[in-house]
Amino acid sequence: MESLTEVVTRTADAADLHAPVPTLLLELQSLLGALTAAVTDATDRGRRPFRPTPDWTDRFGELAYGIYLLADQSGVDVDAAVRTAAASVQHRLRRSAQQAPAQAEWPFGSE
Numbered sequence: 001m002e003s004l005t006e007v008v009t010r011t012a013d014a015a016d017l018h019a020p021v022p023t024l025l026l027e028l029q030s031l032l033g034a035l036t037a038a039v040t041d042a043t044d045r046g047r048r049p050f051r052p053t054p055d056w057t058d059r060f061g062e063l064a065y066g067i068y069l070l071a072d073q074s075g076v077d078v079d080a081a082v083r084t085a086a087a088s089v090q091h092r093l094r095r096s097a098q099q100a101p102a103q104a105e106w107p108f109g110s111e
Contacts, residue, residue: 005078008068017069024070031063 071078
């Protein structure tokens with residue numbers, strides 16, 4: 001089975017979607033703006049709770065595709081980068097949990 005990176009690379013090659021990194025960043029910004037506009041509209045500018053609209057999945061997918069395309073053009077392994085980021089979050093959580101008891105004792109600790 002093809003990885004998601006392979007699917008994006010294959011389809012981008014077939015559709016000739018490759019572009020320089022700065023151009024892809026601008027496109028990604030536009031895609032994120034479209035997603036933001038959809039949320040803003042769906043929530044009446046934050047006055048209502050967010051509920052995904054029917055086009056949410058499509059817009060989200062376009063944004064994710066754009067991220068993978070940018071990664072492909074810049075030589076980034078998205079899978080490895082995301083796993084590294086997740087491991088960093090887990091490390092911070094563990095470190096925070098280890099420090100929490102000491103912080104909880106602060107005003108009444110060993111004095």
